[in-house]
Amino acid sequence: MAEAVDLKAIGTRPVRPDGVEKVTGRANFGADLNLPGMLHGKILRSPHAHARIKSIDLSGALAVDGVLAAISGEDIPGGGDLGDNVLANEKVLYHGHAVAAVAATSAYIAEQALDQIQVEYEVLNPVLSIDDAIADGATLVNESQHTNGDTSQPASNIAAITKFERGDIDKGFAEAAVVAEGEFRVPTAHQGYIEPHACTATINEEGKATVWCCTQGQFDVRSMTANCLDKQVSDIRVIPSEIGGGFGGKTTIYLEPVAVKLSEISGRPVKMVMSREEVFRATGPTSATLCRVKVGAKSDGTITAATAWLAYEAGAYPGAPVGPGCMSVLAPYELENFKIEGHDVLVNKPKVAAYRAPGAPQSMHAMECAIDDLARKLEMDPIELRLKNAADEGTIAPYGPQFPAIGLRACLEAAKVHPNYTTPPAEGQGRGVAVGFWFNIGMQSSAEIRIAENGAVTIMEGSPDIGGSRASMCLMAAETLGIPYENINAHVGDTEATGYCNTTGGSRTTFATGMAVIEACEDIIAQCKERAALTWDLDVNQVDWEDGQAVPKPGVNADVKPLSLADIARSAGRTGGPLLGRASLNAQGPGASFSVNWTDVEVDRETGKVDVMAFTGVQDAGRAIHPSYVEGQMQGGAVQGLGWALNEEYIYDANGVMENAGFLDYRVPVTSDMPMIDTQIVEVPNPSHPYGVRGVGETPIVAPLAATSNAVRDALGFRINDLPLSPPRVLAAIDENE
Amino acid sequence: MAKVHVSTTVNGQPMDVLVEPNDSLLDTLRDGLGLTGTKEGCATGDCGACSVMLDGRLVCSCLVLGAEAEGKTIDTIEGVADGDGLHIIQQKFLEHAALQCGICTPGFIVAAKALLEREPNPDETTIRYWLAGNLCRCTGYDKIVRAVQDAANELASPA
Known part of the structure; x- marks a missing residue:
């Protein structure tokens, strides 16, 4: 491990590379994209916390002028629980659960059309607390849920039990001089990101979809959306916007398969943006x-x-x-x-x-x-x-x-x-x-380093930047390459533009994607040493990389001037072509x-x-x-x-x-x-x-x-x-x- | 419903736009005029992400109708930096790392600018109460307050 001797860039506090865009209002977030011919999608939500859906009739909505598509749960064929959460199938399981969706030429028309959808419910008792859920004879949220999948036992609201045990607790408490104990309740809290969920989707006649959305993980949006729609990941391109907070809440999907399906039916791009009320009622809070x-x-x-x-x-x-x-x-x-x-x-x-x-x-x-x-x-x-x-x-x-x-x-x-x-x-x-x-956590990350002909460095990676991580990537690259921070920029690529990265979450980005950036920089250094050796007619083992430039190793007899990254980049066409460094890894030891x-x-x-x-x-x-x-x-x-x-x-x-x-x-x-x-x-x-x-x-x-x-x-x-x-x-x- | 024709001045430029009668000023700015720097966080006047100046007064643009902009002067985040570079408040937000995700930042900057124009030398409590209508979920507010303090100091005694 490179112990932190004489760190030059790391530990400093420069302005983030995306900063100016964000203080001037230029940065594009989830709801900021508009496309020609775009429709607006809206979701009809359950008025009941627990009910069986007896029928859904979309015809009233489809009859409204300006409505070009309407769908319900049967239009989201896959995805398991996730798909059922995106649009309910047999039952609605909470107040605000999505039931149907429409796309129309304006958001107002879409909202009015929701009122014309007829849903017949058989209302059931809601289960609203842990105490009620685990009581004998409790109403079941899911009649086929058995604890830890054990179907020899009756169905239960306890989906799983996990245990960790060591030693002998009776002996341990017998040795104790004092004991403290209690029962504590913590309520449901919401992540409270200021940006509501938003996406825009379009799909072409070949079945290839493009989705723009605010997410912590474009690759997970791709696979989840593909699962919900029974498509292949290669059918969907996901382009992450800037993200207005997530805190874990934007590691899943709600709107994306709906927008793709509405686009498929209407033949037009469809934009969907949640209201704050929808965010509270229907997106993941954390557990009480x-x-x-x-x-x-x-x-x-x-x-x-x-x-x-x-x-x-x-x-x-x-x-x-x-x-x-x-x-x-x-x-x-x-x-x-x-x-x-x-x-x-x-x-x-x-x-x-x-x-x-x-x-x-x-x-x-x-x-x-x-x-x-x-x-x-x-x-x-x-x-x-x-x-x-x-x-x-x-x-x-x-x-x-x-x-x-x-x-x-x-x-x-x-x-x-x-x-x-x-x-x-x-x-x-x-x-x-x-x-x-x-x-x-660690997990999978990829990064590419591209060197422009003036020596400027572009980092391309796949971890949506939720709190300044591009600045950290640039600092680690500056440290590794030995060049000024100002010469480096970092970009978060879409699913077609960059290698696979797991979602930004688990505090993994600076650790794991950072490690990929460092390794990609080391790849660039190795290439630069080869190019310098070629230029100087030396063996690559006779070349060092010091302070951002190639130099002959001490003791090597060569009357040459050091070659900077810009020098090498400028003549790259004569030494083997453009400089492109890359790394991919599954980071261990977070x-x-x-x-x-x-x-x-x-x-x-x-x-x-x-x-x-x-x-x-x-x-x-x-x-x-x-x-x-x-x-x-x-x-x-x-x-x-x-x-x-x-x-x-x-x-x-x-x-x-x-x-x-x-x-x-x-x-x-x-x-x-x-x-x-x-x-x-x-x-x-x-x-x-x-x-x-x-x-x-x-x-x-x-x-x-x-x-x-x-x-x-x-x-x-x-x-x-x-x-x-x-x-x-x-x-x-x-x-x-x- | 028939659209309403609105003539207004945005960031010093005269503009004409057609609005739905029930469009908010926020909708008008974002969808009618393409000024998406002003953000929607709640549409109920609780988060301040849509803060703009309307005839010199700080408002939540989600609580004003687009049609009400007729004949008025509106200043948005897009007009804070003049042609010569960033406003000192924008510069201080960057230097102090007073933003993480950045979605609330336009609203905070518009609100902070309004504060310093009215009260050039605010104490911490004044800053905190003035900005209490702007929600930030990322920073815990510490660095935002420091950025505004530093901007006030620098405006009072330019380096």
């Missing part, structure tokens, strides 16, 4: 959860045993992130005895989608609250208690693998001496600490990232309002390629976590209709709600990456939930287990306790 945890420790603070029973709402189809919830709940700790059991529970709510560190915030909220209670019982500083038990290099993680070098201990040590921690909270305020964790957060709060005892007075995040980034964007991930994740802790939740009525499907009532944090978010980047290099990069984007949302909950506990003198800590809940708890 019920977690029961218990943890015991000796009087010196050594944790002896822990248990976690987790239930996560999946929405209408299996697939809650309860697996990662189980795997993360005890990841920060070295302990011998534990038992973790997770349940993937169907309810009549939207199908959940990934949301930043999917599953970890909920389970770790419960465990980090219990660890805080343990520290109080032990009269230990909460950071000291965590240091006493912290996972480190060599620890066998509760989910199996052995940790290589990790930064949890370094983060805890940095937090302990941080001035924001050594200074006690102001009079009347409370402080809470928690630890965060995310696995991070490197877990740990964090320590603390929140200082003030609670208004008359209104129950909790104000965040200060927040500090310390996190291991492995190596911060562009520190401003690492800090930005930490700050943005923190504020999403604070919003979830304090205010955000889906509120349903008794019929399963979401009552707060807009930004006025589903209130995400605004500027005036927040203080400055202090950050400290810790760098424990990831041994699997040439520059030591770990993923950083997801860990930041994990710890703020428990840190804030623990701060409110500290301020009030008693604990409120459930989130959000919104004024009504906090006020009710104060009234009950006084």
